[in-house]
Amino acid sequence: MLQRFFIFCSGADTDILSTCSNGERNKYAGIGATVFFTAVMAFIASGYALFTVFDNVYTAIFFGLIWGLLIFNLDRYIVSTIKKRDNIKSELFQAAPRIILAIIIAIVISKPLEMKIFEKEINQVLLEEKNAMTLENKEQLALQYTPKIEALNQDISNLKNEVVQKETETNALYDTYISEAEGTAGTGLLGKGPVYEEKRQKHDAYLAELQTLKETNAAKISSIENQITNLNKDYNESVTSSQPIIDGFDGLMARINALNKLPWLPSFFIFLLFLAIETAPIIAKLLAPKGEYDYKFEEGESVVATWVTQKVTQRKLLLSTDSVMNQEIYEDIKSEEELFRYKKQKAEELLRLQADSFHSTQIKGL
Structure with missing residues (x-):
């Protein structure tokens, strides 16, 4: 079996x-x-x-x-x-x-x-490629968000520097009117005279402006920090949403390429x-x-080929012989006078019948 x-x-x-x-x-x-x-x-x-x-x-x-x-x-x-x-x-x-x-x-x-x-070696190669793709993906996504975040951080730095500069100027005015009161600078007179009052008022004005600036800049900084937080959130969401694509990098073509690297x-x-x-x-x-099978198989093919060739040759000879015989037969018939007279008579009868039929049709049409 x-x-x-x-x-x-x-x-x-x-x-x-x-x-x-x-x-x-x-x-x-x-x-x-x-x-x-x-x-x-x-x-x-x-x-x-x-x-x-x-x-x-x-x-x-x-x-x-x-x-x-x-x-x-x-x-x-x-x-x-x-x-x-x-x-x-x-x-x-x-x-x-x-x-x-x-x-x-x-x-x-x-x-x-x-x-x-x-499979184990291919998995190791794929793991290395996935890690490299993850890092590259983060870097590419960071190119979309990092310039915006850096610009916003620079704006925060500028706002803070503005407050620091205002504090420095205010502190300098404070030192000026205190020195005037102590008599260690300015007019050199001890006590709170007109010059002291003038410098004190200037300091108080700067101090009020500083307080207003702090509040205004703090609100701006808070708004900018919210924007930075949203950008970081969008970046993390982009990384998270694209990671499954990288994790799914495990198809047939990926494995073939990994195999070629071994x-x-x-x-x-x-x-x-x-x-x-x-x-x-x-x-x-x-x-x-x-072997025995090959000889018998070849014999069978030879028998079929010989039989087919023989049949084809016989048909060709039969066709050739039949054509010659028909040619001779029709040549002999062509010279028979009785057959000629008979076909002439039949042709005349046919022509008469055609003429009568034509005449009858014409009469009916009148």
Whole structure:
């Protein structure tokens, strides 16, 4: 039962192979087993690759099964169409397109399994890329908000400096009128004279302006600080909203790019392994000597080709002979006077009938 299934997988003619030796059947069962297990590997590889895309087990299994059947059909077709020849160069020329197709299939099959085998290393590369993308994302978003925040901080600094400058001037006036009262500066007279009053009034005016300036600038600073708080809030919200996109940077293409950043030698050997598996049926059939099945298959093809060629040749001869005979027959008929008189009589009768019919039609139209 299992042997018959693998023979079916090899694409061999079961009717012919049933008349061959057991060794010949085992050879094609081995080729069919290779085709079958290659399709199984294709199903596993495509299932994993599609799982990374759809993130759904049932969808991955469904499409993976379709892909596995497609690879199975292709491999079975490739193996079944390779015919043993007496010339090795002819066999290689016949197998060359199929080997190229096998290489393409091996690449498609091996890549998803490489991603699974090196999953931990790929995750590390993706983690580093995500961290770098997170920092880059913050820097890019900061370019939108930092200039505005710095400008607002500069406005706060200017308002504070304005208050400090006013305080300095007020304090200087305070020192001036105190020195005048003590007699250590100004007029040098001890006591609170007219000059002292004048300087005291000037200081009080500056002090009132300072108080007003403090209140006004404090309100402005509070408003600016609210703007800075809102900008920082918007920045944090932008970072938070964009982070899931970075965290989701885990698709098929991202993993393939991450795999390409790993050392190439292990991936290359895995590719060679799958290439050997995929081309094994073709190589086995090329290397195997011409067996009993090949001779019988070639005999069957030869019988059909000879029979078809014979039928075509017979039809051509029949057509040629029939044409010659018809030509001679019609040449003989052409010289028969009795036949000529008979056809002339019938033609005259036909012309009379046509004339009578035309005449009747014309009369009815009057």
